[in-house]
Amino acid sequence: MxxxxxxxxxxxxxxxxxxxxxxxxxxxxxxxxxxxxxxxxxxxxxxxxxxxxxxxxxxxxxxxxxxxxxxxxxxxxxxxxxxxxxxxxxxxxxxxxxxxxxxxxxxxxxxxxxxxxxxxxxxxxxxxxxxxxxxxxxxxxxxxxxxxxxxxxxxxxxxxxxxxxxxxxxxxxxxxxxxxxxxxxxxxxxxxxxxxxxxxxxxxxxSSLFSAKALAIAARADGVLRRGFNQENSMTVARIIYEETGVGAVAITDREKILAFIGIGDDHHLPGTPISSLNTLDAIAHNEVTYADGNEVAYQCSISPTCPLGASLVIPLVGEDSHVIGTIKLYEPKTKLFSTINRTLGEGIAKLLSSQILAGRYEQQKALLAQAEIKLLHAQVNPHFLFNALNTIAAVTCDEPEKARDLIGDLSTFFRMNLKRPSEIASLAEEIEHVNAYLQIERARFSDSLTVDIDIPDSLGRVRLPAFTLQPVVENAIKHGTSQQLRPGHVAISAREDGDQLVIDVQDNAGLYEPKPAGQGLGMSLVDRRIRNCFGPSYGVTVASDRDVFTRITIRVPLEAASK
Amino acid sequence: MITALIVDDEPLARKELRRVLSKADDIAIIAECSNAIDAIGVINREKPELVFLDIQMPRVSGIEMLSMLDHEKMPHIVFLTAYDEYAVQAFEQHAFDYLLKPVNQTRLEKTLERLRRNRGPQKIGELPGASQLRQIPCFGQHHVQLVRMEEVEYVASGVSGVCVVTTDGSELPTELPLHILQDRTPLLRCHRQYLVNIDFIEKINFLENGLAEIRTRRGQNIPVSRRFFPQIKERLGIL
Structure with a gap:
């Protein structure tokens, strides 16, 4: 060579x-x-x-x-x-x-x-x-x-x-x-x-292309689903994903039905109709991404045999405790292959949307809680009581200005106590002050037809209990008890020690108590629930009643509040 | 003079209304009542032209009281309420007048002015929830008893007035006339002087001349007149 x-x-x-x-x-x-x-x-x-x-x-x-x-x-x-x-x-x-x-x-x-x-x-x-x-x-x-x-x-x-x-x-x-x-x-x-x-x-x-797409979707979709996971908002988000990723079609579903569908095949994939695709039902049932690429895993549209879509990627949307709340689906037509970018992007989008939906639900719950609190505050300021009290004051102003001044003082005390947040803890002495202010006005309203006895040893005044425990119970005894009978009403409020418990009895002579799921029961069960929440199940409110003779509400709280 | 009645369970509220009314010379307050049951008696006896009626009262509310009154002889009703959005709306819809407590002098003057212009009978629709009676107010010597519909065996009218007979046999006089009870309770008219609670009928004995007699579960006999027999048969499904 x-x-x-x-x-x-x-x-x-x-x-x-x-x-x-x-x-x-x-x-x-x-x-x-x-x-x-x-x-x-x-x-x-x-x-x-x-x-x-x-x-x-x-x-x-x-x-x-x-x-x-x-x-x-x-x-x-x-x-x-x-x-x-x-x-x-x-x-x-x-x-x-x-x-x-x-x-x-x-x-x-x-x-x-x-x-x-x-x-x-x-x-x-x-x-x-x-x-x-x-x-x-x-x-x-x-x-x-x-x-x-x-x-x-x-x-x-x-x-x-x-x-x-x-x-x-x-x-x-x-x-x-x-x-x-x-x-x-x-x-x-x-x-x-x-x-x-x-x-x-x-x-x-x-990766820069990927980041750009992901950022664009994140920016445009920000906060949309936070306003609620419904058809309208899902449609908006699906359109954004469709435009940004350039896939054949985008769908969003909840657990039962299609919320949004945009792109190829939107003539027969209709929002509002139930999910029929087995891939989607699988993804929801098992909380896993299902990918039918049309080659290795066959894909066939479950609605129409002539559907041009040839591959689908179904990604679950996950809410609290890994519970699947819906899916997001990306499709490509039979003429096109799924790019790996869109596959990864799809999973990222699903994470983004899941956290948005979660945030939305959290905000919704917070709003509900605030509403409940406002409701409770409304219940505290019973407008009927307020205007009747003002009417009573108007009546005594001319003849008994001193009494009118006292009543205005009582009304002030009553409302000042009412402005406390229901979550606060109060002493029994404060609760009694609240009740006294309330009773002064009620006694003036009903004059001779209402008498009240309060027998509470001063030594118990420092026991702690949730604010708004005593007053609603006394108000119930008058509103649904004594003021509903034709003879003079009598309310007795007493407190005593029983072992390591403070026991407060509020007894009226009407005996008109009827266990009801709503109305009277609401205020009472609220007081009961709050005490149990605060101190545990061995405390709370119990009722004893003898028709037309008496109703006795018994409140039990710990003497030494080892408040949780 | 316009005769007026004040019905309110709060003494100071009555006093306050009396005070604001004292400026109207043509209003004569003939009585005050502290509950609806007393008021029915006063209205039936004294026939005031105008009634100031509180809504929230023990046992029988002002609205309920309306259904115990004879619509033909209805006085002008002015409702009084401290606060009740629903009720205020209802009054407006049914052409009742209403005043909010504490009563505003000017607003009261408007009410009275309207009344002075139109002293004819008040044409009013029934308030929702006021049409059917849940209970019948009955009067003893010193007390008032509210008899629930399911406790009424029958009602009889006699020389001394209308009497409610309960399932335990007590006979309680009431101010409500038979035709109001017939209209606003499920009680069935079987005779010019009797209403019967259909739930307590044990059997019906056919007598001569197309007459009949109802026997109650407690063993009381109530006459059935020829005139009402067909209606009873229809109600009971007897052909």
Missing amino acids: QIDPVGLSLVLLQQMCVYLVVAYLLSRTKIFIPLTHATIRPPHKLACYVIFSLFCIMGTILGMPVVHAIANTPAIGAVLGGLLGGPLVGLGVGITGGLHRYSLGGAFALAAGIDIVVQGMLGGLMHRHLIRKGKVRTLFDPVKAGALTFAGVLLELLIDLAVAKPFDQTLEIVRLIAVPELIANSLGAALFMGILIDRRALIERQ
């Missing part, structure tokens, strides 16, 4: 092409991603070492035997391994590649082995140098990589001349392989780096 530098150059360049094709194919896989960054993490460094060692060995194997040596391209793997992975990786790749080359034998075995180690070191030193200078981007410069490899090959040739014996033969071989090796290795390294940075640019472009 005729060996001349030109022919050898062509052969080496051919080899390099095979080498680069392998590199290109590898670059399409995930294992290549760590190589696109100047990495400092051990697992990435390990990946870097393994990959470049393989390239290094491949460069040796693809080599061309020339007399006693091999014209080859392991320098690319060694130099780039060091350049991208740092001195340690460079040394590792060099030693691995070097041992492999040495094991193949030949006159150049030792020299070539040393060459590879030196080239790995060279790459590694350059890596350290550039990192220290803060020029990370320069690591990926194809021209610089080519130049460094060029230098590496020059070194290699010098080492060969120094180490390999006999010198004459070595000189002859070096003369023969110098130019082809310099060209093939430098060019190969530069192109390899080119593939690498192309790949990196692609990933970056994809």
